[in-house]
Amino acid sequence: MAELSTAEPDTGPATGPEAGPDTVIATRALTKRFRGGQLAVDGLDLAVPAGSVFGFLGPNGSGKTTTIRMLMGLIEPTSGTARVLGQAMPRATRTVLPQVGALIEGPALYGFLSGRDNLLRYDSADPTADPRTRRARVAAALDRVGLTAAASKKAKAYSLGMKQRLGLAAALLQPRRLLVLDEPTNGLDPQGMREIRSLVRELASDGTTVFLSSHLLDEIEQVCSHAAVMARGRLIIQGPVAELAAGARGLLVVTTPDPGDAARVLKEQGMADVVVEEDRVTGEPPDRDLAEVNAALVSAGVRVRGFGLERASLEDAFVALTGEGFDVAG
Amino acid sequence: MSRAEASEVSEASEGSRASGISEVSEVTDVGVGSGTAEVVGLWKPSPLWALGLLRNELVTTLRRWRTLALLGVLAAVPVLVGIAVKIETSDGASGGGGGPAFVTQITNNGLFLVFTALAATLPFFLPMAIGVIAGDAIAGEANAGTLRYLLVAPAGRTRLLLTKYATTLAFCVVATLVVALSALIVGSLLFPLGELTTISGTRISFGEGLGRAFLIALIVAASLIGIAALGLFVSTLTSSGIAAMATTVGLLITIQILDQIPQLHAIQPYFFSHYWLSFADLMRDPVYWDDLFRNLGLQGLYAAVFGTAAWARFTTKDITA
Numbered sequence: 032m033a034e035l036s037t038a039e040p041d042t043g044p045a046t047g048p049e050a051g052p053d054t055v056i057a058t059r060a061l062t063k064r065f066r067g068g069q070l071a072v073d074g075l076d077l078a079v080p081a082g083s084v085f086g087f088l089g090p091n092g093s094g095k096t097t098t099i100r101m102l103m104g105l106i107e108p109t110s111g112t113a114r115v116l117g118q119a120m121p122r123a124t125r126t127v128l129p130q131v132g133a134l135i136e137g138p139a140l141y142g143f144l145s146g147r148d149n150l151l152r153y154d155s156a157d158p159t160a161d162p163r164t165r166r167a168r169v170a171a172a173l174d175r176v177g178l179t180a181a182a183s184k185k186a187k188a189y190s191l192g193m194k195q196r197l198g199l200a201a202a203l204l205q206p207r208r209l210l211v212l213d214e215p216t217n218g219l220d221p222q223g224m225r226e227i228r229s230l231v232r233e234l235a236s237d238g239t240t241v242f243l244s245s246h247l248l249d250e251i252e253q254v255c256s257h258a259a260v261m262a263r264g265r266l267i268i269q270g271p272v273a274e275l276a277a278g279a280r281g282l283l284v285v286t287t288p289d290p291g292d293a294a295r296v297l298k299e300q301g302m303a304d305v306v307v308e309e310d311r312v313t314g315e316p317p318d319r320d321l322a323e324v325n326a327a328l329v330s331a332g333v334r335v336r337g338f339g340l341e342r343a344s345l346e347d348a349f350v351a352l353t354g355e356g357f358d359v360a361g
Numbered sequence: 362m363s364r365a366e367a368s369e370v371s372e373a374s375e376g377s378r379a380s381g382i383s384e385v386s387e388v389t390d391v392g393v394g395s396g397t398a399e400v401v402g403l404w405k406p407s408p409l410w411a412l413g414l415l416r417n418e419l420v421t422t423l424r425r426w427r428t429l430a431l432l433g434v435l436a437a438v439p440v441l442v443g444i445a446v447k448i449e450t451s452d453g454a455s456g457g458g459g460g461p462a463f464v465t466q467i468t469n470n471g472l473f474l475v476f477t478a479l480a481a482t483l484p485f486f487l488p489m490a491i492g493v494i495a496g497d498a499i500a501g502e503a504n505a506g507t508l509r510y511l512l513v514a515p516a517g518r519t520r521l522l523l524t525k526y527a528t529t530l531a532f533c534v535v536a537t538l539v540v541a542l543s544a545l546i547v548g549s550l551l552f553p554l555g556e557l558t559t560i561s562g563t564r565i566s567f568g569e570g571l572g573r574a575f576l577i578a579l580i581v582a583a584s585l586i587g588i589a590a591l592g593l594f595v596s597t598l599t600s601s602g603i604a605a606m607a608t609t610v611g612l613l614i615t616i617q618i619l620d621q622i623p624q625l626h627a628i629q630p631y632f633f634s635h636y637w638l639s640f641a642d643l644m645r646d647p648v649y650w651d652d653l654f655r656n657l658g659l660q661g662l663y664a665a666v667f668g669t670a671a672w673a674r675f676t677t678k679d680i681t682a
């Protein structure tokens with residue numbers, strides 16, 4: 032706690048880097064092998080910069096949740112170290128976790144308690160939470176996620192979306208330096224997703240670092256400043272989202288009633304990874320003037336309805352990195 | 362966060378209720394967003410706050426429908442025993458031998474229904490109720506997934522375990538007192554009250570009898586310390602509340618059966634239930650303490666051994682539920 036308490040007490044969270052290292056989460060060679068011998072996380076070196084909205088991506092079973100559980104001190108790493116807010120986990124759970132709000136693998140609630148009583152219980156579990164402000168903080172957290180009207184209902188009567196909101200409210204009971212949100216928009220309707228995203232942006236603008244795991248790539252692309260991609264327990268890549276997306280090349284898309292001929296001509300023109308889907312032919316654009324490519328198509332008698340480049344999305348980067356995707360399916 | 366700020370938060374949230382959801386974000390900026398630096402730097406949490414979880418746990422446990430049902434069953438036992446004895450003896454015939462201890466004396470003195478009810482519930486109903494509460498303590502939270510949120514709060518593993526054990530012990534006392542009070546009420550309604558005769562044949566006043574009844578209730582509650590610790594340990598081994606409860610109650614029944622097999626007399630003094638019925642010795646005059654102390658010592662041993670085992674298991678366990 033030494034580093035933390037020497038920080039000026041009135042330093043606004045949004046003003047520049049905090050005392051101590053700039054990384055809020057830092058792991059070194061973090062590894063978890065479960066008792067069955069299964070390697071869930073393999074030599075993970077993760078660095079989450081302070082103040083970032085960090086997207087944590089990976090297919091199901093890639094080790095994201097195991098990583099999050101190790102960061103939260105729920106699972107002991109087999110080897111390697113994890114530091115959260117500058118302190119080693121799981122040893123420093125008592126000082127670190129009160130400053131961390133977490134939503135792990137969906138919400139878990141006491142069905143026989145009301146929404147409000149659920150939050151009161153989670154708040155009383157935190158020995159650093161002031162009981163005198165407990166009710167007020169619970170009311171504020173309920174308000175923030177839009178559950179005030181349903182606060183007295185039993186949690187078992189909540190819809191999945193409402194449970195998700197209540198889980199988020201539990202993460203927001205105290206001012207946090209770090210929020211760890213595992214699939215926070217699961218089960219929410221589009222309106223709810225938008226609200227959560229704007230909540231995440233708002234929290235981030237207050238200076239809270241947000242560590243967000245999701246399988247929805249457009250979600251990550253919309254809200255995250257940084258991202259990391261995991262596959263089969265290993266970290267594939269991490270960095271600012273803009274750089275990650277730039278790493279993947281755009282896609283040339285040709286719409287035509289003659290997809291077979293078009294694919295042949297495009298291959299001749301040097302296009303790689305050609306995929307035919309009904310009247311769409313897509314692939315990596317060749318290194319030459321695309322006008323020439325189009326002219327070649329037309330002169331070969333291919334009727335072209337549409338011809339254009341699709342900007343590379345994070346999804347393309349993701350697919351390219353994890354090696355799961357189009358050329359397999361085609 | 363100061364009191365002033367707290368009232369600001371509540372004011373703020375009231376304001377937003379009045380003006381609708383659109384203001385939510387603005388409002389909570391005032392409330393939740395403002396104190397980050399303070400919380401980290403200036404604030405010393407009071408050690409007393411750590412007891413908040415125990416208070417919440419006690420209230421939560423006692424408010425559960427399941428807990429109330431268990432207590433209801435326990436309260437019903439003396440009613441049934443009382444009515445049965447009343448019907449049995451209404452034709453003037455004195456009840457013969459058999460049945461739980463003290464049952465023949467109930468007609469003379471309603472206070473004996475307290476002893477009878479405790480003797481009738483101690484072998485099974487009471488420990489079963491404790492087994493349910495203790496078995497569910499950690500495993501039930503793991504099953505519901507709430508365990509991970511309690512630990513991330515952070516409740517602290519040792520603190521959570523102590524809280525759960527303290528709550529289970531509190532439930533032992535409450536459950537025993539429910540049986541005793543229910544028996545006292547039923548006994549005073551159906552039978553006469555007054556001076557009573559001890560097992561040794563001496564007579565003691567009703568007031569002293571009441572005092573001994575209370576002492577017996579406490580001894581019975583203390584007799585459950587062992588199974589409470591055993592149940593808590595089982596609870597740390599699994600992520601299924603039902604499995605933990607079933608295992609604990611199964612162990613209870615197994616031990617009770619083994620305690621009846623003469624060939625096992627060498628190990629029987631180590632069964633947690635072996636000295637349970639020694640509470641009757643409190644009705645001797647003078648009180649015969651030997652078995653009572655043996656019982657308490659054995660319960661303490663169980664609490665130490667299985668409490669330590671539960672702690673060792675729970676503090677090193679990977680929480681994957």
